[in-house]
Amino acid sequence: MNPINLQEKFAQFSEHWSPKVVGELNGQHIKLAKFQGEFVWHKHDEEDELFFVVNGSFVMEFRDKNVLLNEGEFLIVPKGVEHRPVATEEVWVMLFEPASTLNTGDTINELTKFELEKL
């Protein structure tokens, strides 16, 4: 039971689109990720996903609209909804989602991370 400092954890990695697990509770993971560029379109059939912006901003693209997310804001993407995060500049994001959640959902490609590092 030690406090987790987000800035310290974010300072420990630089790669994009590679979520790190920094906490676990009730079968859910707290993950930190740095986004930059365009991710892949995907959905999660069984998991809702929360994105909280710690630093910067990004756009969550949906098939029918785009949602801009700024620092200090979060967005919940319900299961089954296709989405794609796009970040013009690097953004730091905290995710809250079931431990079973795969980063690319139903789209398996070179961005898929089957094993997540714990920080």
Added chain:
Amino acid sequence: MNPINLQEKFAQFSEHWSPKVVGELNGQHIKLAKFQGEFVWHKHDEEDELFFVVNGSFVMEFRDKNVLLNEGEFLIVPKGVEHRPVATEEVWVMLFEPASTLNTGDTINELTKFELEKL
């Protein structure tokens, strides 16, 4: 699917120790609360609880130690562990926990909130 701005939500209430639900996913709630003063000793038999400090700082007291939590830090309190938040000055906290979680856990008193407002 709209972004939730924490500062805007915190501006909508002033009372202490009265969590507001601002998001729900996978059976979990995202709650915002303002703490000031000493809460009640309690534990949650079935739920782990995450406290993330958005503004200010507070001390989480345990029976065998105290943990200081500053802005930008989170702490996970495992189920079954007695704890008591104490805030010398007002602190703004975001909580992640199962929707079933009662704010005072196994201690029912005048601080217990059986119904939570949604913001």
